[in-house]
Amino acid sequence: MKKIAVVLSGCGYLDGAEIRESVFSLLALDTYGADIEVFAPDDKQHHVVNHLKGEEDTGSRNILEEAGRIARGKVSPLKSLNPDKFDGLVIPGGFGVAKNLSSFAFEGATFTVKDDFQNIIKSFNNASKPIAAICIAPVVMAKVLGDKGPTLTIGNDSGVAGVIEELGGIHQNCAANEICIDKNLKIFTTPAYMFDDAKISDIYAGINSCIKEMLNNA
Amino acid sequence: MKKIAVVLSGCGYLDGAEIRESVFSLLALDTYGADIEVFAPDDKQHHVVNHLKGEEDTGSRNILEEAGRIARGKVSPLKSLNPDKFDGLVIPGGFGVAKNLSSFAFEGATFTVKDDFQNIIKSFNNASKPIAAICIAPVVMAKVLGDKGPTLTIGNDSGVAGVIEELGGIHQNCAANEICIDKNLKIFTTPAYMFDDAKISDIYAGINSCIKEMLNNA
Numbered sequence: 001m002k003k004i005a006v007v008l009s010g011c012g013y014l015d016g017a018e019i020r021e022s023v024f025s026l027l028a029l030d031t032y033g034a035d036i037e038v039f040a041p042d043d044k045q046h047h048v049v050n051h052l053k054g055e056e057d058t059g060s061r062n063i064l065e066e067a068g069r070i071a072r073g074k075v076s077p078l079k080s081l082n083p084d085k086f087d088g089l090v091i092p093g094g095f096g097v098a099k100n101l102s103s104f105a106f107e108g109a110t111f112t113v114k115d116d117f118q119n120i121i122k123s124f125n126n127a128s129k130p131i132a133a134i135c136i137a138p139v140v141m142a143k144v145l146g147d148k149g150p151t152l153t154i155g156n157d158s159g160v161a162g163v164i165e166e167l168g169g170i171h172q173n174c175a176a177n178e179i180c181i182d183k184n185l186k187i188f189t190t191p192a193y194m195f196d197d198a199k200i201s202d203i204y205a206g207i208n209s210c211i212k213e214m215l216n217n218a
Numbered sequence: 219m220k221k222i223a224v225v226l227s228g229c230g231y232l233d234g235a236e237i238r239e240s241v242f243s244l245l246a247l248d249t250y251g252a253d254i255e256v257f258a259p260d261d262k263q264h265h266v267v268n269h270l271k272g273e274e275d276t277g278s279r280n281i282l283e284e285a286g287r288i289a290r291g292k293v294s295p296l297k298s299l300n301p302d303k304f305d306g307l308v309i310p311g312g313f314g315v316a317k318n319l320s321s322f323a324f325e326g327a328t329f330t331v332k333d334d335f336q337n338i339i340k341s342f343n344n345a346s347k348p349i350a351a352i353c354i355a356p357v358v359m360a361k362v363l364g365d366k367g368p369t370l371t372i373g374n375d376s377g378v379a380g381v382i383e384e385l386g387g388i389h390q391n392c393a394a395n396e397i398c399i400d401k402n403l404k405i406f407t408t409p410a411y412m413f414d415d416a417k418i419s420d421i422y423a424g425i426n427s428c429i430k431e432m433l434n435n436a
Contacts, residue, residue, distance in 0.1 A: 011229065011237075012287035019229075019288055023241040030418045051286035052293065059277065068269035069230035070237055072411075075270065193290075200248045 001035045002087040002218045007078060007117070008040045008067035009096025013193060014049035016063065018094030021134050021192045022070045024204045025092050028211035037086070040067035041114065042077040046099040063100050079116050083123035088218040090211065093135020093192055102140050109163045111143065118144050130186040132214040134207060136160070138189045142169035145185065153180035155191030177205040181213060188214040219253045220305040220436045225296065225335070226258045226285035227314025231411060232267035234281065236312030239352050239410045240288045242422045243310050246429035255304070258285035259332065260295040264317040281318050297334050301341035306436040308429065311353020311410055320358050327381045329361065336362050348404040350432040352425060354378070356407040360387035363403065371398035373409030395423040399431060406432040 006025055010016015017040075029036050042064040050057040067075050083089075091097065098105035102113040113121075121144045124131055133141050138152040139160060146168030153174040154160045161171040172180045176198035179190045190206035192198075224243055228234015235258075247254050260282040268275040285293050301307075309315065316323035320331040331339075339362045342349055351359050356370040357378060364386030371392040372378045379389040390398045394416035397408045408424035410416075 013290060019237055020241050020244075020290075023238050024245075026238075026418050027242075027422055050283050051289075051291055052280075052283045054291060062270075065268050065270040071269075072231060072238075073269055073272060200245050204245055 001033060002215055003085065004029055004034045004036055004088045004090060004218070005081055005086045006036060006038045006090045006092070007101070008038060008070060008075065008092065009094060009100045010040070010045050010061070010063045011066040011069045012049070012051050013094040014051055014054065015045055015047060015099065016066055016094055016096035017070065017092050018135060018193050019070060020200060020203060021092040021094065021207060024207040025090050025134065025211060028208045029090065032212055032215050034215055038067065038071040038075045039078045039081045040064045040075055041100060042079070043100070063096070081120055083120055083127065083129070086129070088130045088132070088214055089120070089124045090132045090214070091134065091137040091140070093137050097137050097140060102143070104136070104139055109166050113140055113143055121145070125185065128186060130188060130214045130217040132188045132210050134190055134210065135192040135194050139164060141187055141189070142167040148185055150185050150187050151180060151182040152187065153189045153191055155194035157194060177202040179206060179210045179213065186217050219251060220433055221303065222247055222252045222254055222306045222308060222436070223299055223304045224254060224256045224308045224310070225319070226256060226288060226293065226310065227312060227318045228258070228263050228279070228281045229284040229287045230267070230269050231312040232269055232272065233263055233265060233317065234284055234312055234314035235288065235310050236353055236411050237288060238418060238421060239310040239312065239425060242425040243308050243352065243429060246426045247308065250430055250433050252433060256285065256289040256293045257296045257299045258282045258293055259318060260297070261318070281314070299338055301338055301345065301347070304347070306348045306350070306432055307338070307342045308350045308432070309352060309355040309358070311355050315355050315358060320361070322354070322357055327384050331358055331361050339363070343403065346404060348406060348432045348435040350406045350428050352408055352428065353410040353412050357382060359405055359407070360385040366403055368403050368405050369398060369400040370405065371407045371409055373412035375412060395420040397424060397428045397431060404435050
C-alpha cells in the first residue's frame with residue numbers, strides 16, 4: 001500500500017484549499033488503494049474571505065483547524081511531515097496555495113514559498129518520489145524546481161503560464177479533464193478550477209487521472 | 219435536464235454540512251446530467267466547532283456564507299427556494315442538519331425542524347418529487363413525513379434508528395455503500411458518514427447510487 005501525504009492550505013478556495021479539489025484528491029487516492037495522511041500549516045490564514053460576497057472579511061482563522069473540516073479532524077501540522085515516510089505528495093489548489101503556502105497571489109513571479117513547504121517538495125523530488133500538483137499549485141513547482149525545467153499545466157491562463165516559463169518551467173495547455181505528465185521529474189498536474197466554470201465532473205476526471213498516474217509512479 | 223435543489227447547512231461536519239457528502243452530491247448530480255442550484259439558510263450557525271480539537275469555538279459564522287465555500291459562491295438563501303421550479307431535492311448530512319436546520323442534536327425525538335425547511339420538504343413530497351436524504355438527514359424526513367410511514371436508513375445506529383421508528387418511519391439497516399429506497403414516497407437515503415470511519419470511496423459509492431436512483435425518479 002502506497003503511503004501518500006496530502007497538503008491542504010485551509011478550507012475554501014478564496015482563502016484556503018479548494019474544497020472540491022481536496023475531496024476529489026482524497027477520493028481518488030482511496031479508490032486506487034493509497035494510505036492517506038493529511039497535513040496543513042499550523043499558522044494563521046493570510047486572511048478570511050466571505051465566499052458569498054467574494055470580499056475580505058474580518059476575523060482570523062487557523063489553516064490547520066480549517067483544513068480539519070475537510071480532513072474530518074485527521075490532519076497533522078505540516079512541520080511534522082517527514083518525506084522519508086511517504087511514497088508521494090499531493091497538493092490540491094485554491095488560493096490557500098498562493099496566500100498561505102506561498103506569496104504568489106500578492107507578488108507574482110518574485111513570490112516566495114514557505115520554507116518548510118519548499119523543503120518538503122525538494123525532498124520528495126530528490127528522492128524521485130512523485131508529486132501531484134493541482135490547479136494553481138504547479139506555479140509552486142516551477143518556483144521550487146524551475147532549475148530542472150519541469151513540464152507543467154495550469155490550464156490556459158497566459159499570465160500564470162508566463163510566470164511558469166519565466167521560472168524555468170515549460171507550460172503545456174490542458175483542459176479541466178486533462179493532465180500533464182513530466183515523466184522524468186515525476187510531476188503530475190491538472191488545471192482543475194483554474195477553469196472557474198468547469199463542470200464538476202470534468203474537475204473530478206482530471207484529478208482522478210492525475211492521482212492515478214501519480215500512484216502508478218510511486 | 220432535471221433541475222435539482224441542494225440544501226446545505228454550513229461547511230464542516232461538526233457545525234455545518236458534511237463537506238465530502240456535499241461535494242459527492244454535486245459530483246453525482248453533474249455526472250447524471252442534472253441542473254443544480256444550491257441553497258442554505260441566511261442565518262447564524264448554531265455555533266462554531268474547532269474541527270481539529272472537536273470542541274466548541276468562539277466566534278460566529280453565517281450558514282449561507284460558509285455554504286458558499288462548498289458552492290464556490292453560487293448559493294442562494296433557503297427562503298428563496300421555490301419547490302415548483304425544481305424536479306427534486308437533495309439534503310447532504312453533517313451536524314448542520316441537526317443543529318442549523320433542526321434541533322435534533324439537542325432535543326432527540328422531540329426536536330423541531332425549521333419552518334421553511336419543513337415546508338420545502340412537504341412541498342416536494344406532496345408534488346411526488348423525489349428527495350435524497352443523506353447521513354443524518356433521514357431523521358428529518360421521519361419528523362416531517364412520519365405520518366406516511368417512510369422507509370429510511372441512517373446506517374445501523376440503534377439510537378437514531380429508534381427515533382425514526384418512534385416518529386412513524388421504518389428503519390432499514392444499510393452499509394455506507396448501500397442505499398434505502400422508498401419507491402412510493404420517492405425518498406432515497408444512504409448512511410454516508412453515519413459510519414464515522416467508512417472508506418471515502420464507499421461514501422461516494424453510496425451517495426452516487428442514491429442520487430442516480432433519485433434522478434431516475436425525478
